[in-house]
Amino acid sequence: MARSVNFVWNFVNELxxxxxxxxxxxxxxxDMHPYTKGVGKELGLHSQTLQCIAGE
Known part of the structure; x- marks a missing residue:
């Protein structure tokens, strides 16, 4: 799970x-939500986790 979070973190920073x-x-x-839409299923993360990562 930590790798998935790190992957999303790096993607959001690069974007x-x-x-x-x-x-x-x-x-x-x-503005980041459309770019991370649907990634939660692929990476096994909850959508709220993705929102928190984008918020940081």
Whole structure:
């Protein structure tokens, strides 16, 4: 489970950095939800866990 959380954490950080670099816009936790939709089933994580990771 820790690997799954780390994978999502790294993905969200990379997505955020890319958004800032390319568009100059910082993504909020709400903006990240469409990018992590459906990943919970694949990684065995609860959707609330994904929301908390994006919120950090």
């Amino acid at each position: 955020s950095q890319r958004s800032i670099k390319e568009r100059g816009v910082f993504l909020s936790a709400y």
